[in-house]
Amino acid sequence: MYKLAFLFPGQGSQYIGMGKALWEEFNAAKLTFAEANDALGYDITKICFEGGVRELNRHEHMLPAILTVSVAAFRVYLEEIGIEPAFLAGHSLGEYSALTCAGALPFADAIRLVRKRSLLAASVRSGAMSVLNGVMKEQVSEACRLFSTEKEAIALACDNGRDQFVISGHAAGVQRVEDYFLEQSMQVTPLLTTPPFHSPLMAHAATELEAELNKLSFRPLQYAVIANVTGRPYEGAERIVPYLTRQLTDTVQWTKTIDFLQEQGVELVVEMGPQAVLTNLVTANTTIEAMSYGQREDRLQLRERLAAPAFDPHVPTVVTRCLAMAVATRNRNKDADAYRQGVIVTYDQLERLQGELEAARRFPSEVEMRQALEWLSQIMRTKGVPEEEEKRRIEKVLSDTGMTERLSDIFSKEETAC
Structure with a gap:
């Protein structure tokens, strides 16, 4: 990939x-x-x-x-x-x-x-920009310094590559720099009717x-x-x-x-x-x-x-495995309100996401996979699953779907957040 x-x-x-x-x-x-x-x-x-x-x-x-x-x-x-x-x-x-x-x-x-x-x-008047090709950054910086005055500043606006730069500033000063490089047979391209961005x-x-x-x-x-x-x-x-x-x-x-x-x-x-x-x-x-x-x-x-492979509803995905893992996880929490909010509502969100994917006949995006894993983690925490067991179950979801390498940073992010 x-x-x-x-x-x-x-x-x-x-x-x-x-x-x-x-x-x-x-x-x-x-x-x-x-x-x-x-x-x-x-x-x-x-x-x-x-x-x-x-x-x-x-x-x-x-x-x-x-x-x-x-x-x-x-x-x-x-x-x-x-x-x-x-x-x-x-x-x-x-x-x-x-x-x-x-x-x-x-x-x-x-x-x-x-x-x-x-x-x-x-609304900024009296400004100009120009593209310089075939020059070195040091030459451009030195020319801007040399031809700038207290009232007519010129700046390096864009550092585009090894030998392409854009200058910007007061029109008169920019023209002096243009003339300087044209005398050296450099390629100079004024940007007409352009405000002096990046100056x-x-x-x-x-x-x-x-x-x-x-x-x-x-x-x-x-x-x-x-x-x-x-x-x-x-x-x-x-x-x-x-x-x-x-x-x-x-x-x-x-x-x-x-x-x-x-x-x-x-x-x-x-x-x-x-x-x-x-x-x-x-x-x-x-x-x-x-x-x-x-x-x-x-x-x-x-x-x-x-292009992603053709959609196959029988191929396990992170979302379908999260749904299965959520159901298979034993509940240790006797707080009915917490269970309703942290498990039932969250599981409904997972089911809705899977329904949208099936209706669109597509596999989940990385953003959707990460969201599904976050919901599964919330369900397991609400059910009172110990941290190490939660990690093993999420690793199992990633392993079953071939996403271990692609989503390998999920645990480091959780640790950083803590």
Whole structure:
């Protein structure tokens, strides 16, 4: 089984017609676009499929549109293939997509937040961004230092790879850096009509964004998400507000992010977005295999390689074994109220989950398996099962279903929680 990571792109991935193939083929994508329209109060679907380039490239449209396509791709993938990732990582805007798909906040809240972020950024005037290729990080850092002035700051906005960097800051200063590298025959690509993301010019917008972030409630992450500002996984949902606030003014540490994935033994990354921007960056800078779920050929190949086996109701799963183990466990608790709440109600939840799986004719996801094990643990604790016996019974469930290795961390998490 591959160790997977999903990548979510930022600006530069957009094009007219993006997401339309997913929308035409998959109901999950249709529902995602409809949800986006409702949350925004206007037809982002039409802008994606039929709008003009200028309209799509307005940041208050572009960034919510990319978020929508990314979330749609993720949802389609889970329905079509379902093998869950070890890590999620997003580039700039893509960090919002990653957090949304990790369950940190509802999609409707995320798309409204991203539009607000876009409007706050657009209010920053006299800024510019530019992509530099074929240069070294030390050269870029030195040029930013050399050509910055007290009133015209320039910053390293994105560290994208060995020889690709993005600078951001006051337009006049950015142009000086561009001219400097053009004189050395370096490749320079100005990002037209783009606010100066990831630079000190965004300090006031970051303060306003922090206020917007504090209005939301963030839930625990279902997957490990790598933060742009650290290049390492979030320590918990409590870090979302400070990290996303810093992201507007700090460097996107993409090289650190990809290096971390390689260190963790990730074998395959799948880009969840319209094009293959991050896929190409990974291929250029690492030995990790990279594919884009937004590209039909890659999508078909991924389905062939990763698709789960056909559903068979007779194959034991973690959920069915949890049900059986719950029934087979002797009760030592004479408290009727505790038994009703901790055993009967919890067992009903397990049965409902199994009914949903059978109706959908699919095997449980990793999240569902972990939930089933948590419910079984609650049932056994309520029945008064000793801790060592509870552990043996859960190990038996994992052994019977071939999930010992995949869910091997469940006991260490329980010990840490204690």
